[in-house]
Amino acid sequence: xxxxxxxxxxxxxxxxxxxxxxxxxxxxxxxxxxxxxxxxxxxxxxxxxxxxxxxxxxxxxxxxxxxxxxxxxxxxxxxxxxxxxxxxxxxxxxxxxxxxxxxxxxxxxxxxxxxxxxxxxxxxxxxxxxxxxxxxxxxxxxxxxxxxxxxxx
Amino acid sequence: xxxxxxxxxxxxxxxxxxxxxxxxxxxxxxxxxxxxxxxxxxxxxxxxxxxxxxxxxxxxxxxxxxxxxxxxxxxxxxxxxxxxxxxxxxxxxxxxxxxxxxxxxxxxxxxxxxxxxxxxxxxxxxxxxxxxxxxxxxxxxxxxxxxxxxxxx
DNA sequence: CTGTTTTTAATGCAATTGCATTGACATTGA
DNA sequence: TCAATGTCAATGCAATTGCATTAAAAACAG
Numbered sequence: 595x596x597x598x599x600x601x602x603x604x605x606x607x608x609x610x611x612x613x614x615x616x617x618x619x620x621x622x623x624x625x626x627x628x629x630x631x632x633x634x635x636x637x638x639x640x641x642x643x644x645x646x647x648x649x650x651x652x653x654x655x656x657x658x659x660x661x662x663x664x665x666x667x668x669x670x671x672x673x674x675x676x677x678x679x680x681x682x683x684x685x686x687x688x689x690x691x692x693x694x695x696x697x698x699x700x701x702x703x704x705x706x707x708x709x710x711x712x713x714x715x716x717x718x719x720x721x722x723x724x725x726x727x728x729x730x731x732x733x734x735x736x737x738x739x740x741x742x743x744x745x746x747x
Numbered sequence: 748x749x750x751x752x753x754x755x756x757x758x759x760x761x762x763x764x765x766x767x768x769x770x771x772x773x774x775x776x777x778x779x780x781x782x783x784x785x786x787x788x789x790x791x792x793x794x795x796x797x798x799x800x801x802x803x804x805x806x807x808x809x810x811x812x813x814x815x816x817x818x819x820x821x822x823x824x825x826x827x828x829x830x831x832x833x834x835x836x837x838x839x840x841x842x843x844x845x846x847x848x849x850x851x852x853x854x855x856x857x858x859x860x861x862x863x864x865x866x867x868x869x870x871x872x873x874x875x876x877x878x879x880x881x882x883x884x885x886x887x888x889x890x891x892x893x894x895x896x897x898x899x900x
Numbered sequence: 901c902t903g904t905t906t907t908t909a910a911t912g913c914a915a916t917t918g919c920a921t922t923g924a925c926a927t928t929g930a
Numbered sequence: 931t932c933a934a935t936g937t938c939a940a941t942g943c944a945a946t947t948g949c950a951t952t953a954a955a956a957a958c959a960g
Contacts, residue, residue: 604871604872604875605871606871606874606875606878606879607879607884607887609884609885609887609888609891610874610875610878610879610882610884610887611874612887612888612891613878613882613887613888613890613891613894614777614874614878616890616891616894616895616898617770617773617774617777617890617894618774618778619820619894619898620770620894620895620897620898621770621771621774622820623820623897623898624767624770624897625771626820658938659938659939660937660938660939667772667775667776667779669917669918670938670939670940671917671918671919671920671939671940671941672916672917672918673939674939674940674941675916675917675940675941676916678940679915679916694925694926694938695924695925695926696924696925696926696937696938696939697925697937697938697939698938698939718757718758718759719757721759721763721764721767722757722759722763724897725759725763725766725767725897726759726760726763728896728897728899728900729763729766729893729896729897731760731762731763733893733896734760734762734763734765734766735762735765735766736889736893737766737769737770737890737893737894738762738765738766738769740882740886740889740890740893741766741769741770741772741773741890742769742773743881743882743886744773744776744777744877744878744881744882745769745772745773745776746881747881811908812908812909813907813908813909822947822948823908823909823910824909824910824911824947824948824949825946825947825948826909827909827910827911828910828911828946828947829946831910832945832946847907847908847955847956848954848955848956849907849908849909849954849955849956850907850908850909850955851908851909901960902959902960903958903959903960904957904958904959904960905956905957905958905959906955906956906957906958907954907955907956907957908953908954908955908956909952909953909954909955910951910952910953910954911950911951911952911953912949912950912951912952913948913949913950913951914947914948914949914950915946915947915948915949916945916946916947916948917944917945917946917947918943918944918945918946919942919943919944919945920941920942920943920944921940921941921942921943922939922940922941922942923938923939923940923941924937924938924939924940925936925937925938925939926935926936926937926938927934927935927936927937928933928934928935928936929932929933929934929935930931930932930933930934
């Protein structure tokens with residue numbers, strides 16, 4: 595078996611590799627802890643919260659699925675089905691998009707707003723416990739700035 | 748409907764909330780980009796890579812499932828099934844744990860080592876493109892230090 | 901010892917996610 | 931105008947993940 599000629603690989607630096615590993619690990623750790631709190635308080639997952647919050651912030655509590663998708667970085671098909679479930683729980687409703695029959699508007703219901711509010715009391719407390727307790731405000735600012743660089747472009 | 752008396756909620760600070768949002772978003776963004784590269788190069792997901800790398804580092808290329816679990820933060824049942832799939836691809840094998848019939852040792856095969864190596868050439872390049880290109884080494888070090896604080900305790 | 905508790909890994913079944921495709925409509929360009 | 935292309939959302943089906951439980955073995959307590 596003949597190996598194809600190998601490109602010379604320029605290794606990422608040790609500090610970059612370490613940062614990458616920590617990013618993965620920190621995300622899993624903190625999400626895991628917070629999700630566990632949400633679940634034990636009887637709430638659905640943070641994905642539901644993300645959608646509810648985006649909608650609540652949107653004009654008249656409405657966004658198109660595309661807009662939600664971009665805001666929360668879900669796959670189109672996953673969002674489509676998540677909205678099915680949320681609609682069947684009465685948290686959102688689908689309404690026609692004026693002037694374009696392909697699109698639709700997702701509107702948060704009063705029940706949806708109420709759930710977002712109730713979830714926040716647990717979610718905010720969890721963020722305090724798992725983030726505020728670990729970082730000063732200044733450090734949080736530094737972290738934000740660094741992560742922003744990763745997101746950009 | 749009578750609301751139960753509400754605890755006074757101490758809101759997380761704006762900078763903490765922003766850092767938290769960015770952590771989620773940065774992780775999704777970078778994982779998404781890197782996973783896409785791995786997939787288009789015909790490789791399995793990074794979860795497979797994580798397991799292969801841990802095993803390769805372990806003594807004689809062997810670890811117990813518990814050890815892997817702790818290293819990569821997967822759920823026990825997910826790891827159990829992931830190992831099934833990896834075993835059926837010939838990447839790892841399960842061998843008895845001497846002196847404890849509950850446990851087992853997972854051993855990476857030559858094929859597993861080869862796959863880890865081939866994946867790294869793509870993975871490392873992706874890390875370069877999506878992280879090294881965005882952060883200096885110094886910034887990567889700062890990021891690591893901040894994320895470490897989140898993981899600890 | 902022997903019964904109880906704990907640890908380790910697997911598994912049945914439900915829920916979710918991923919992949920590929922489809923259907924409906926809108927937009928573009930000759 | 932109308933064919934070709936692009937956009938938006940849904941869906942069939944496979945793969946994976948989550949949840950609850952189980953089985954087997956080890957550790958522990960009296």
